[in-house]
Amino acid sequence: MSFSQPSRIFRTAAILVLLLWTSAVLYPLLWTLLSALKNNTQFLTNKPWSLPEFPLYWSNFSYVWKTYHFGDYFLNSVYITLMSSCLSILLSATTAYVIARFKFSGSQLMYMIYLSSMMIPLILGLVPLFFLLNDLYLINKLNGLVLVYTAWSLPFGVFVLVSFFKSLPKELEEASYIDGAGYFRTFFQIMLPMARSGMIPILIMNALNNWNEYIMGTIFVNEPSKYTLPVGIAIMQGEMQYRTEWGPLFAGLLISMVPVVLVYAFFQRYIVAGITAGAVK
Incomplete structure (x- = not known):
């Protein structure tokens, strides 16, 4: 056969x-x-899925960027995403390293607290988070969202990196200590670079989640100049009300999608490598 x-x-x-x-x-x-690339007339007279007619309305992109302040929303999202993603990966890597490589009283309890926090729905933490940020004078502040997004991303990073650091050989640390390196130098010069294949996927996934986050951006920021892109798109649609400008609205959606598509296109091999890194250890 x-x-x-x-x-x-x-x-x-x-x-x-x-x-x-x-x-x-x-x-x-x-x-x-x-x-x-369409104007409102084409949406109303033709089928929504029909091809755009010439001339193509490339001006929709500049119109939505300037008129609806998409430039400000875009820069706010870039700042919050970069700061929170970098801060969360640094904190999760250091925390995971300590839990994985040092045995001390309460280490497992700390690890279980991080794991259990992943099971708490986000909606349950919005009210206490709001009062906490209000007491810290971080409501309507971009740095307030940075701290919240960092804390939100931290448990997942710790969960993944604890297992990753446990799989690294201890002989490397011992050789480093014999050569006179301290804990900090051993971590930042030896262990952290070796964990790069596990950190990059976490960094990318955290960045994508923070870029697309809507609920916390709506609740903790209500100042128009500090809106993020997801909030800005919703506000834009609300401002249009009965005169919805479909072309600019889709242009705004496309602007918010481009960074996500580019990240997946250029870093997908790192995501796959990080997911499969522990399979052959």
């Missing part, structure tokens, strides 16, 4: 499924781009 025919059929079926999945993923992006 030959197995070439079944394998060929399976390969063809797998390719068809992947093509269908790719089409399902790319179609919303393409539809958003085509819709961003």
Whole structure:
């Protein structure tokens, strides 16, 4: 009995499924781009999924960037995402290293507290977080969102990196101590670079989550000049009310999607490498 025919059929079926999945993923992006190049007349007179007519309205992008302050929203999101993602990966790496490599009273309890915090729904923490930030005078402050996003991302990073640091050989630390290096130098010059394949996927996923976060950005910031992109898009749609400008609205959506698509396009190999890094250890 030959197995070439079944394998060929399976390969063809797998390719068809992947093509269908790719089409399902790319179609919303393409539809958003085509819709961003239309004016309201084309939306009202033609079908929503029809191709845009010439001339293409590239001005929708500059219009939404200036008129609806998308430039400010974009820069706010960039600042908050970069600061919170870098701070969370630094804190999670140092915390995970201490828990994984040093045995002290309460280390496992600390680890369980981090794990249990991942099970608490975000909605339950909004009210106490609001009063805490208010007492610290961090309401309507970008740095307040940075701290909240950092704390929100920290448990997942600790959870992943504790297992990763445990898998690294202890002989490297012992050799470093023999050579005269202290704890800080051993961590930052030896152990941290070795954990890079585990840290990069966490950094990327935290950045994407912080970029797309909406609920906390709405509750903790109500000053228009400090809105993030997800909040700005919702405010923009609310300001339009009965005169919805569909072209600029889709242009704003596309602007918010471009950084996410670029991150996935350029760093997907790091995500895959980080997920599979512990499989062969």
